[in-house]
Amino acid sequence: MPEYTQIGDARLYLQDNRRMIKEVPDHSVDLIFTDPPYNIAKYSTGNIDLPNRTPLNNDIAQWDNIEVDPQEYLDDFMRVLAPKGNIFIFTTYSSIGKWHAVFDSHFDTTQFMIWHKTNPTPNIFKKGFLNSCEMLICFWNKGHQWNFSDQKHMHNYIEAPICMGPERLKDPKHPAQKPIEVLKHIIRIASNPGDLVFDPFMGVASTAIAALKLHRKFCGCEIDPLYYRAGVERVKAFYTNNL
Ligand SMILES: C[S@@+](CC[C@H](N)C(=O)[O-])C[C@H]1O[C@@H](n2cnc3c(N)ncnc32)[C@H](O)[C@@H]1O
Numbered sequence: 117m118p119e120y121t122q123i124g125d126a127r128l129y130l131q132d133n134r135r136m137i138k139e140v141p142d143h144s145v146d147l148i149f150t151d152p153p154y155n156i157a158k159y160s161t162g163n164i165d166l167p168n169r170t171p172l173n174n175d176i177a178q179w180d181n182i183e184v185d186p187q188e189y190l191d192d193f194m195r196v197l198a199p200k201g202n203i204f205i206f207t208t209y210s211s212i213g214k215w216h217a218v219f220d221s222h223f224d225t226t227q228f229m230i231w232h233k234t235n236p237t238p239n240i241f242k243k244g245f246l247n248s249c250e251m252l253i254c255f256w257n258k259g260h261q262w263n264f265s266d267q268k269h270m271h272n273y274i275e276a277p278i279c280m281g282p283e284r285l286k287d288p289k290h291p292a293q294k295p296i297e298v299l300k301h302i303i304r305i306a307s308n309p310g311d312l313v314f315d316p317f318m319g320v321a322s323t324a325i326a327a328l329k330l331h332r333k334f335c336g337c338e339i340d341p342l343y344y345r346a347g348v349e350r351v352k353a354f355y356t357n358n359l
Pocket residue numbers: 131132133134151152153154179182290292293294295316317318319320321322323337338339340343
């Protein structure tokens with residue numbers, strides 16, 4: 117039996133998601149919203165030193181070296197997703213094609229969207245673009261419903277700063293922690309209050325906090341015990357502070 121913690125409407129699993137997902141009932145998830153490793157460590161050319169800043173390096177963490185194969189997730193994502201459910205996956209230029217190649221033919225529609233970071237790391241050498249955009253790929257079937265308020269709301273980008281200040285966990289620091297505002301924007305569009313949001317690569321449970329703030333239920337999974345415990349503490353603190 118996998119280890120999990122139930123806190124209010126959130127259930128957090130400590131396990132390899134490829135095993136954990138087998139426990140998730142068929143068609144029980146309204147929104148799969150996840151952030152798998154981008155596997156960019158292999159493009160690292162070592163530290164890029166910056167004056168008065170932490171050096172830049174694509175080798176962000178050991179977990180990023182473990183190759184994610186979308187094919188391993190296709191059958192289970194399709195099995196657990198509700199017939200009118202949605203999938204949103206954070207990705208990058210080197211992985212978006214892999215997700216598209218495996219998932220596209222199984223869904224009615226594929227689109228992408230951009231999170232434009234308003235405060236990216238500066239590029240003092242001016243020899244390339246700022247790394248100011250992160251991509252998401254999304255999939256859905258006919259009959260899905262999205263909660264757009266107007267045409268402006270329907271642009272496929274969002275602008276928001278990277279995680280900073282009190283929101284940014286210090287111990288453990290997660291190099292890929294996503295900002296709650298970005299997550300809430302997508303959860304609000306692609307699900308309804310009372311729906312179940314599932315994040316199988318949950319890190320420090322940012323998706324859980326965003327989902328709970330919007331009165332959705334949450335189920336997530338993380339393989340690293342340090343991140344898992346930090347996620348559990350974050351969800352507990354959310355309930356304590358919101359009572
Ligand atoms: C990009 S990070 C997610 C960060 C998250 N969005 C947040 O805001 O904290 C990807 C996470 O997936 C976890 N992970 C990698 N492979 C996994 C697996 N097979 N099962 C569960 N978690 C996994 C890593 O430990 C890492 O914390």
